[in-house]
Amino acid sequence: MSASPTTDDSSSLSRRAWLVVGLLFPVALLNYLDRQMIASMKVSVMGEIKDIGSEANWGHMLASFKWVYAIFSPIGGYIADRFSRKLTICGSLFAWSLITWLTGHVGSFNELYWARTAMGISEAFYIPAALALIADYHTGGTRSRAVGVHQMGIYCGVMTGGFAGFVADSPDLGWRSMFDFTGLAGILYAIPLLFLLRDVPIQVVKQAAPIKTTVIDKFIQALDNIIETTRELLTNRNFILLVLYFTLPALAAWVVRDWMPAILQKAFNISQGKAGVSASLYWQAAALLSAILGGWLADRWMRRSQRGRIYVSAIGMMLIIPAMYGVGNAPALNSFALAVASLVLFGVGWGFFDCNNMPILSQIVRPDMRATGYGIMNFVSMMCGGVADWGFGVMSDRHVPLNMIFGVFALVCVVSLMIVLMIRPKREG
Known part of the structure; x- marks a missing residue:
């Protein structure tokens, strides 16, 4: 009698698939906790490190992180x-945990600048690999939900980072203590993760006689693989559309993440702690819940249509558009409630969008190109996000109205909505 997969085998595989998501959840949390807390502690950091000087310099530092992150994302994915x-x-x-710890010990703008730049290199290797590993384990019916749970770690990290302003304001703690604690936590977690995390086994067809290759041969072969992979991705119409769709809303999202604490503090004359929490807690909590709902809805919609994930993501984009108008006009109307409500609406839309990017990518590229493909998506998105951060700093120094800036972001999201509906996905695998 031939052997066949048993219920126990299927249950064991399902448990392993969700264990991977659970193991990566804290990593995603730490990844974005580090990014958000520096935004929440901006006043304290600039107050102590005097040679930062201007909003443009602060924006340039944020942009530098994104630019090196962008450059190394495709490399990490490959x-x-x-x-x-x-x-x-x-x-x-x-690596990034060690650099986080070192960030708490910088003494000048130059040292802070290069610490954040090095952080971009180390963090670039995580997201493409993590989302590709989740997609490897979750083949089909649970893919959007699994990615959504992982993204919850990101939202929890941003929410936790929002409280960093209170820590920075505390005379007994200060902003440096947050970097010390976060860095040590990441270093310690990396050790058990190394033993518990597992790659999906890949079957390799063995050749009858091994072929001897030199180092130069291996280098040439790797270069050929890189060129062929890049060529295949960049000639894939659907992939190009997904890159554009992934990038355009991120222009607004990075400004919201990196600058919203400072925007709320200045516009409504509130404390650094309250601004940091208000700028991150509400919209990230909304994104957390909507990522679960969006993942569940997308997985169910896929039973009826191959475009199910695209439709759910498009709904999210439709919500982001009015949210951008609300965020931009709240300060002029002196309405803190409108600012918070708009951020919540943005979070709901972002959760629907965020949990479906890797699942959509998995429908349009081969499994062995998922991490590389996401790395390229990150490259374009982060390069543009860096320009947005730096540009926002420059525009802040020149007193460009917020409603004008966020109005442009809203129009960009309209274009993004049209782009995603042009994607033609293949059968999921």
Whole structure:
């Protein structure tokens, strides 16, 4: 009698698939906790490190992180696709945690600038590898939900980072203590993660006689693989559309993440702690809940249509558009309630959008190109996000009205909505 997969085997595989998501949840949390807390502690950091000087310099520092993150994202994705997603994730976590700890010990703008730049290199290797590993384990019916749960870690990290302003305001703690604690936590978690995380086994067809290759041969072969992978992705119409769709809303999202605490503090004359929490807690909590709902809805919609994930993501984009108008006009109307309500609406839309990007990518590229593809998406998105951060700092120095800036963001999201509906996904695998 031939053997066949048993219920126990299927249950064991399902448990392993969700265990991977659970193991990566704290990593995602730490990844974005580090990014958000510096935005929440901006006043304290600039107050102590005097040579930062201007909003443009602060924006340039934020942009530098994104630009090096962007450059190294495709590299990290390629390494994860060709070698090991597990080792890429664990190495990235250890490196960025060490740099986080070092950030708490900088003494000048130059040192802070280069610490954040190095942080961009180390963090670039995580997201493409993590989302590709989740997609490897969750083949189909649970993919959007699994990505949504992972993204909840990101939202929890941003929400936690929002409280960093209160820590920075505390005379007994200060802003440096947040970097010390977060860095040490990441270093310690990297050790058990290395032993618990597993790559999906890949079957390799063995050749009858091994072929001896030199280092130069291996280098040429790797270069050929990179060129062929890049060529295939960049000639894929659906992939190009997804890159654009992924990038355009991120222009607004990075400004919201990086600058909203400062915007609320200045516009409504509130404390650094209250501004940090208000700028992150509400919309990230909304995104957290909507990512779960959006993942569930997308997985169910996929039973009826191959475009189910696209439709759910498009609904999210439709919600982001009016949210941008609300955020931009709240200060002029002196309505803190409107600002918070608009951020909540933005969070709901963002959760629907965020939990479906890797699942949509999995429908339009081969499994062995997922991490590389997401790395390229990150490259374009982060490069543009860096320009948005720097540009917002420059525009703040020149007193450009917020409603004008966020009005442009809203129009960009309208274009993004039209783009996603042009994507033609293939059968999920």
